[in-house]
Structures are given as structure tokens and as C-alpha cells.
Amino acid sequence: xxxVSSDFAPPLKLIVPFFRTGVxxxxxxxxxxxxxPSHFAxxxxxxxxxxxxxxxxxxxxxxxxAMAQLIPVVLETGHAAVDVYYVIFxxxxxxxxxxxxxxxxxxxxxxxGGLLVLSAMLIFAVESFATxxxxxxxxxxxKTVKYAxxxxxxxxxxxxxxxxxxxxxxxLDVERLLRAHVFAVIGGYVMLTVMGFxxxxxxxxxxxxxxxETPIERAFALTVWGTAVTIASSLLPxxxxxxxxxxxxxxxxxxxxxVAIIGKLTVRKEWDVWAKSMVFAFGSLAFAVVLWGISxxxxxxxxxxxxxxxxxxxFVGFLIIGHLYKIIPxxxxxxxFSPLVGKKKVPMLHEMYDKRGANLCLLSRHPVPS
Numbered sequence: 001x002x003x004v005s006s007d008f009a010p011p012l013k014l015i016v017p018f019f020r021t022g023v024x025x026x027x028x029x030x031x032x033x034x035x036x037p038s039h040f041a042x043x044x045x046x047x048x049x050x051x052x053x054x055x056x057x058x059x060x061x062x063x064x065x066a067m068a069q070l071i072p073v074v075l076e077t078g079h080a081a082v083d084v085y086y087v088i089f090x091x092x093x094x095x096x097x098x099x100x101x102x103x104x105x106x107x108x109x110x111x112x113g114g115l116l117v118l119s120a121m122l123i124f125a126v127e128s129f130a131t132x133x134x135x136x137x138x139x140x141x142x143k144t145v146k147y148a149x150x151x152x153x154x155x156x157x158x159x160x161x162x163x164x165x166x167x168x169x170x171x172l173d174v175e176r177l178l179r180a181h182v183f184a185v186i187g188g189y190v191m192l193t194v195m196g197f198x199x200x201x202x203x204x205x206x207x208x209x210x211x212x213e214t215p216i217e218r219a220f221a222l223t224v225w226g227t228a229v230t231i232a233s234s235l236l237p238x239x240x241x242x243x244x245x246x247x248x249x250x251x252x253x254x255x256x257x258x259v260a261i262i263g264k265l266t267v268r269k270e271w272d273v274w275a276k277s278m279v280f281a282f283g284s285l286a287f288a289v290v291l292w293g294i295s296x297x298x299x300x301x302x303x304x305x306x307x308x309x310x311x312x313x314x315f316v317g318f319l320i321i322g323h324l325y326k327i328i329p330x331x332x333x334x335x336x337f338s339p340l341v342g343k344k345k346v347p348m349l350h351e352m353y354d355k356r357g358a359n360l361c362l363l364s365r366h367p368v369p370s
Contacts, residue, residue: 010069018061018065029054036050046104054317061092070200117160192223195216213258226250245296259282276322281319288311
């Protein structure tokens with residue numbers, strides 16, 4: 001387990017809007033599910049709108065807020081221009097609303113919302129690369145940040161082109177554009193970011209250390225190549241995409257192997273909401289890979305829909321929610337109570353949230369302290 005320092009972390013007031021708004025988008029996405037059709041295609045406007053509400057509104061907003069905190073901590077250097085996050089947040093939030101309005105209300109809104117999202121993500125990527133240049137570290141986590149942001153740049157550009165196609169301003173093959181966009185963002189940015197920071201957060205919260213990192217190194221290489229090949233297949237014969245899919249599946253399997261190694265070494269005894277969320281998240285990821293494979297063997301799109309569901313809501317959703325139960329209490333405690341240590345009684349970290357309510361969300365009982 002690598003030691004990390006909070007000396008370079010930005011102020012809490014910068015991060016709070018990302019988390020608050022991300023949770024609002026998450027609730028909105030959950031409610032919107034009640035109005036979606038049971039049979040669909042991903043090119044349908046209402047389905048594309050929900051996917052962007054979940055991925056942009058919830059996942060990317062939370063990730064951007066978390067990266068504002070974690071990138072300088074992991075790189076052990078301050079942000080190159082931390083104040084740009086005060087600009088990124090409103091542009092991203094308004095852009096997401098504009099894009100959802102474009103999908104669900106009127107297509108003319110799509111390019112305008114897409115332009116705001118594009119601008120916010122470009123600023124984020126440029127600032128991240130500028131911060132990376134200040135660091136002398138060369139760990140696997142640093143490499144994942146570099147490659148993830150490179151894929152993010154491609155993903156947002158292809159996404160903006162896709163928005164222009166949906167808005168009627170551009171005539172391109174939307175299915176090939178979507179393939180490049182989806183795999184650049186989910187396979188390239190989200191998965192690489194998750195892999196890199198898993199090496200920091202999973203050992204930190206599970207108290208594991210001294211583990212072999214060979215599986216995650218292989219997972220990183222396979223995911224980078226798999227994403228690159230899949231993106232390139234948008235300009236090449238369709239069979240090339242299957243090579244990318246195989247590489248990505250193999251990368252995911254190696255990643256799950258790394259998670260299992262960390263899990264076996266944990267000395268943490270409490271079966272808390274974080275631990276339960278991680279088990280469900282990684283179980284969902286493994287299940288999604290199996291369903292993905294079945295969808296190709298059976299040539300049945302319903303299996304693919306199920307795989308995507310478990311990948312997004314089961315894996316990504318629970319991974320984020322579980323970590324928020326660790327990150328938010330620590331940030332609030334550090335901001336409000338750490339200066340009072342030794343002067344007056346302050347709450348412990350595990351007392352910063354209602355454990356019974358958190359476990360109720362998972363339909364489980366509050367763990368008995370060991």
C-alpha cells in the first residue's frame with residue numbers, strides 16, 4: 001500500500017458542488033428509468049439521453065470532483081491551475097442539462113450542450129496534463145492518468161461529432177462514431193482511471209499491503225491496446241473490433257485478478273457498506289464480462305443490454321457510491337474537525353454518517369462491531 005499525502009489537496013468548497021450535483025443527477029437517472037421502454041436500441045434518443053444522464057451527469061461529474069482531490073495527492077504536487085475547477089463545474093452541469101434536453105426535448109439543444117461539455121472536459125484534460133508535467137513520479141497510477149486523459153480527449157471530440165449527427169448538423173455513420181466514443185470514454189477513460197486509483201484506494205480502505213502488481217500491469221497494457229484497437233476499428237473492417245473486445249475482456253479479467261489478490265490480503269474485519277458495495281461492484285463487473293461473451297456467442301442483443309446494465313449501474317455505480325461513503329466523511333472531517341483535535345471532543349470517521357441508513361440502501365443489516 002503506497003502512502004499518500006493530503007498536503008496538496010484543494011479546498012473542500014471546490015469539490016462539494018461536484019458531489020452534490022452528481023448525486024442529484026444519479027437520483028434523476030434512477031427516476032427516469034420508470035419512463036424508459038423495455039425494448040430499445042442505443043441509438044434511440046430517449047435511451048441515449050438516459051445513458052448520458054447517468055454517465056455524464058453522475059459518473060463523470062463525481063469523477064471530476066474526485067480527481068480534483070486525488071490527482072495532486074497521488075502525484076504529490078499541487079494543481080497547475082486549481083481555480084479552473086470553478087469554471088469546469090458550471091460548464092459541465094449546464095452542458096449535461098442541455099444535452100439531456102437535446103435528447104429528450106428538442107435535438108437543436110444537443111450541439112450547444114455538447115459544446116459546453118466539450119469545453120469543460122478540454123479544460124479538465126489540459127489542466128490534468130499540466131499537473132502531470134509538474135510531477136516526477138512514474139508509478140502505474142500516474143501512467144493510467146496520462147493514458148486515461150488522452151482517451152478522454154478523443155472521447156469528447158468524437159462525442160461532440162456524434163451530438164452534431166444527432167442534431168442534424170453533420171452526416172456521418174453514427175454507429176461507428178458511437179463505437180469510438182463509447183470505448184474511448186468507458187474503456188479508455190473510466191476503466192483506466194478506476195484501475196489506476198484502485199491501487200491507491202482499495203489497499204488504503206481494506207488495509208492490504210505487500211501485494212503483487214503483475215496482474216494490474218497486464219490489465220493496464222491490455223486495456224490500452226484493446227481500447228485503441230476498438231477505436232481504430234471505426235475506420236477499419238468490422239472484424240477488427242472483435243480483436244479489441246478480446247483484449248478488453250482479457251484486461252478486465254486481469255484487473256479482477258488483482259482485486260482478488262488485494263481482497264485476500266485485507267486485514268479489515270468490519271463488513272461495512274464500503275466492503276459490501278465493492279463485492280457487489282466487482283461481482284457485477286465479472287458478470288458483465290460473462291454476459292458480454294454470451295451476447296456474441298448467441299448473437300442476441302438482449303444479453304448485451306444486460307451486460308451494459310451490470311457494467312454501468314452494478315460496477316461503476318456501486319464502485320462510486322461505495323467510495324463516496326469513505327471519501328466524503330474524510331473530507332468533511334478533515335475540513336471541519338481536524339483543527340479541533342486535542343482541543344475538544346470530535347467525532348470519529350466511522351461516526352460521520354448513519355451506518356444503519358447506509359446499510360438499508362443495500363437491504364442489509366448494520367454490521368455488528370468486532
